[in-house]
Amino acid sequence: MHYLRILLFLAAFWWFLSGYLLALILALGTLSVLLVTWFVHRMDRVEGGYQRLRVGLGLFRYLGWLMWQVVLSNIALVRCIWDPALPIRPVWKRLDTRVATPFEKALYANSITLTPGTLTTDVKDDHFMIHCLDPAGLQELKGGEMEQRIRSLGI
Incomplete structure (x- = not known):
């Protein structure tokens, strides 16, 4: 669930910053979001799990x-x-x-x-x-x- 939230947030943020709906741009954005989510997953494994940041x-x-x-x-x-x-x-x-x-x-x-x-x-x-x-x-x-x-x- 944690990674799904990250993926959805990154996708929405990327689309907000990009604003384009061209197929190539969407494909590159999807690839970028998946790659960053994969990096986050790998970092969580190396560092012993993810820690929730209390944003106040x-x-x-x-x-x-x-x-x-x-x-x-x-x-x-x-x-x-x-x-x-x-x-x-x-x-x-x-x-x-x-x-x-x-x-x-x-x-x-x-x-x-x-x-x-x-x-x-x-x-x-x-x-x-x-x-x-x-x-x-x-x-x-x-x-x-x-x-x-x-x-x-x-x-």
Whole structure:
């Protein structure tokens, strides 16, 4: 039943984005949806079964907050690039974290990478290796607001 829901959701989403009803396009879309569903099935077997993601209002609030952080980071990065008086001082440091579940770790690492000027280069047990174009970005991460928001989701 889980895979049927995934298949139907992907098919509807693909059709919504495509909007075409030509035979070739429908055949390629069907092939794409079947291939992605097969990949999901294989990933579930490798990782020990599927885990239900509890999507609540908190996740949407977090994504809205993250989008705002991306906008703010874009502005800061553009200022840093366009203004020669603001030097780029890259740092590569270890960031200790207290996120617990694999999903929280993935969400945190990807959120850091999505934010312009920062990149998660490695994820180990309870720490990440982070590359930042400016030490202020690393200090902001060490402040812990992003981590706290992810931990409060309870995923």
